[in-house]
Amino acid sequence: MALGKDYVGQDCSLSRALELLGERWTLLVVQNALYGVRRFSDFQVRLDIPKAVLSDRLAHLIEGGVMRKSQYQTAPPRYEYLLTDAGIELWPVIFAIGVWSRRNLGGEPPRLFRHAECGTDLVPSGDCPKCGPIEPAEVEMYPGPGPKRMDPVSRAMNRPRRLLEPVIPEQ
Amino acid sequence: MALGKDYVGQDCSLSRALELLGERWTLLVVQNALYGVRRFSDFQVRLDIPKAVLSDRLAHLIEGGVMRKSQYQTAPPRYEYLLTDAGIELWPVIFAIGVWSRRNLGGEPPRLFRHAECGTDLVPSGDCPKCGPIEPAEVEMYPGPGPKRMDPVSRAMNRPRRLLEPVIPEQ
DNA sequence: CTACCCCGGTTCAATGAACGAACCGACACT
DNA sequence: AGTGTCGGTTCGTTCATTGAACCGGGGTAG
Structure with a gap:
């Protein structure tokens, strides 16, 4: 949704927000993050979402400043996904x-x-x-x-x- | 989005709402209805949305109790799309x-x-x-x-x- | 009477997104 | 050496979106 064929030409804030948040699963990911879910596999278990889609959505949320990726162990490297202040809002x-x-x-x-x-x-x-x-x-x-x-x-x-x-x- | 391959198995109100409101264009249609747009062709002009998609979204919104269809002239029959109380909320x-x-x-x-x-x-x-x-x-x-x-x-x-x-x- | 326009759609082929299963790499544990 | 966990990627199939074309009922201008 976020590439090219967007809500181009729309003049409102809502359309800009929906380019980021309006994709399937995205708001459910944010909701679960508010509820305390942080790990890739935990989102996946809670949501029954295809891994490829979850991966894509998390990447978009990070790009959009709603979440950030944080390393919580080094060997092997493991990451958790946290809401930014914008995400908490x-x-x-x-x-x-x-x-x-x-x-x-x-x-x-x-x-x-x-x-x-x-x-x-x-x-x-x-x-x-x-x-x-x-x-x-x-x-x-x-x-x-x-x-x-x-x-x-x-x-x-x-x-x-x-x-x-x-x-x-x-x- | 609303048939079969939904957010089945999700336990929250959010997922039920997103089955109805989470499809592409849907919230923009509701927004424009709040702004006073009522006719099929006016939604279409404002949103640059394919007619088939607009038709589908309006049908879902009516089915979900967010909008209703009201005849405003008889010859030829013409309809406008109005928000219900649920939609206004x-x-x-x-x-x-x-x-x-x-x-x-x-x-x-x-x-x-x-x-x-x-x-x-x-x-x-x-x-x-x-x-x-x-x-x-x-x-x-x-x-x-x-x-x-x-x-x-x-x-x-x-x-x-x-x-x-x-x-x-x-x- | 004919032609053209408006409104509110439907149909269809092509494109793009979502799905789910399989696979992968790094490391830990046994 | 084999199995398990985490965090992914790849890939073929299915489903949704798109834009263009078409349509029908009626009004309107010539």
Whole structure:
């Protein structure tokens, strides 16, 4: 999507954002990164995405300044994929789409979000109703009533935890 | 994207929303509907989108309850495409992506948004800083410094006007 | 009456993207 | 020496997008 045959000629910010974020899987990758997924193989397990596509999407996100690649061991060289500040700023977008989806498409949420400090669930704007606007790192996710995946990565994510806190699948 | 090879197995609201909204062009169609575009040919002129794709996307949006088709003349039968309430509720999502894009990808905005009643520009959350949360119908768009398309539909959109107010290209 | 235009589409061949299976290289462990 | 893990790449098949051509109902100008 990002080469040549884009949303050329569009004059709005939305089209520029969609060239980067509008490809299939991309927003789900960012969402999982917010949820703490960092490793190539963990994204792959959680998303059931072809490796070639994941590789392509991560490359585009890095190119676009949304994620960055960081080496976490040298022998053999291994990398993890982290959100940049620009990427973390996508939290309101992802939360807003989730809110819209639950209101308008229905379905039980597998995860809920509350302000870690005071335990109050976030309102649709993404703010804490008691404390006002909060950072993604102040948000705690905890299991909701909806169905959950049972792969090791998802299971590690089903414990209450803050956004951006690294997911460590057991074994 | 919406048939068979979807984001099956994903457990989150985001993936359900993306099955409907994540296809190429779809969010741009919704955005233009919020900006007042209603007719098939006007979407087509504004977006430079293949007719077959536009037809497909409108059908999916109707199926998903985001838009509805309304007859505006009988001989010959002509239809316009309107947002449902669910569709109008996508305004915060679209505004949030636009805000993110301007902050993180740069570029001059061709359009700015203010509260129609008091004339104050909206804050990133989409609220009016003086009056608090407001409805999309209370938002007025007006030309910003960025480049603008010059097709008849876009030209009609470059005058200050409220969201959802129908665009009527001259001629 | 005829020709042409507008609107809202559909059809079709060519191109490009996504999928999934197979493979690979570096290293660790047994 | 063989097996396993991580982070990929390669490749043939399938699916989606594109742009051009076509179409039909009706209005309008000559």
